[in-house]
Amino acid sequence: MSEQELDESRVGFKLRDADREDGGLLAMVLDLMAAKPSVRTLKAWALDALAPAVGEAALDVGSGTGEDLAELLDRVGPSGRAVGVEPNRGLRTVARERHPSLELVDGIASALPFDGASFDVVRCERVLQHVDDAPAAAGEMARVLRPGGRICLIDTDWATAIVHPADPEVLGRMIDFFHAESANPYSGRTLRGLLADAGLTVAGETAATWIEPQSGAKQGFLSMMGKTSAAAGVITAAEAEAFHRGLEEAADRGAFHMSLTMYAVAATKSA
Ligand SMILES: C[S@@+](CC[C@H](N)C(=O)[O-])C[C@H]1O[C@@H](n2cnc3c(N)ncnc32)[C@H](O)[C@@H]1O
Numbered sequence: 001m002s003e004q005e006l007d008e009s010r011v012g013f014k015l016r017d018a019d020r021e022d023g024g025l026l027a028m029v030l031d032l033m034a035a036k037p038s039v040r041t042l043k044a045w046a047l048d049a050l051a052p053a054v055g056e057a058a059l060d061v062g063s064g065t066g067e068d069l070a071e072l073l074d075r076v077g078p079s080g081r082a083v084g085v086e087p088n089r090g091l092r093t094v095a096r097e098r099h100p101s102l103e104l105v106d107g108i109a110s111a112l113p114f115d116g117a118s119f120d121v122v123r124c125e126r127v128l129q130h131v132d133d134a135p136a137a138a139g140e141m142a143r144v145l146r147p148g149g150r151i152c153l154i155d156t157d158w159a160t161a162i163v164h165p166a167d168p169e170v171l172g173r174m175i176d177f178f179h180a181e182s183a184n185p186y187s188g189r190t191l192r193g194l195l196a197d198a199g200l201t202v203a204g205e206t207a208a209t210w211i212e213p214q215s216g217a218k219q220g221f222l223s224m225m226g227k228t229s230a231a232a233g234v235i236t237a238a239e240a241e242a243f244h245r246g247l248e249e250a251a252d253r254g255a256f257h258m259s260l261t262m263y264a265v266a267a268t269k270s271a
Pocket residue numbers: 013014030034061062063064065068085086087088091107108109110124125126127130131132
């Protein structure tokens with residue numbers, strides 16, 4: 001199924017009771033995101049910062065399709081341990097189908113089902129934006145980290161989203177609506193403070209900006225943004241049509257722009 005064919009009204013990351021079919025749709029979205037150069041850049045940066053070694057214990061919080069967890073397992077080897085915490089049952093099923101040897105547990109970031117000081121390495125990517133109590137989640141990740149352990153948080157900050165062309169006032173109403181739907185839309189800017197407040201020492205930070213290709217004006221999230229906003233009553237049907245027409249006309253002459261910045265912060269726990 002292509003990005004264009006996805007029925008995005010069925011896609012969400014809060015579906016705790018998601019079945020295999022829901023998990024499959026979410027997995028398709030995650031696969032499309034994971035292929036974006038900016039996401040690949042931050043995943044590689046995090047792996048370098050975490051430096052998982054043979055025999056170590058690693059944790060991926062909100063492990064999704066399990067691809068990053070499989071990479072951690074590969075690094076720690078058979079003498080180590082790699083565990084994914086994932087509340088979405090459908091995604092756990094997808095991850096097990098893709099990587100049968102993965103250890104996956106049901107759970108949420110703000111109540112990790114592990115003893116303190118259980119892991120040498122903890123990662124958590126594009127999860128905290130969906131979490132109601134991000135400081136509690138950061139505290140939990142710090143708790144399960146061993147002294148001398150490494151942690152990396154990655155997240156988007158939706159205030160960095162730029163969509164052009166669009167009437168700023170109409171776009172503002174749409175953005176306010178989508179921000180209100182998200183638990184923590186400005187997560188990206190908070191990562192450093194979350195780690196510092198959890199008593200960890202920040203060791204490095206970076207950012208990567210996703211620039212959508214011209215084809216993105218007509219498919220994926222943007223192709224639904226106006227229609228979804230109109231259905232919710234935050235813009236009119238005429239405003240939605242003008243929004244989509246403006247994007248498509250701009251893309252036809254190569255003048256469309258959409259970008260979004262994601263942040264990664266690495267930290268250590270004092271030995
Ligand atoms: C955008 S996906 C990112 C998945 C994966 N980390 C990656 O980078 O591909 C967000 C993930 O967070 C999970 N999630 C949502 N709320 C969560 C929570 N409170 N605790 C842990 N994971 C959560 C979702 O089920 C989903 O797998």
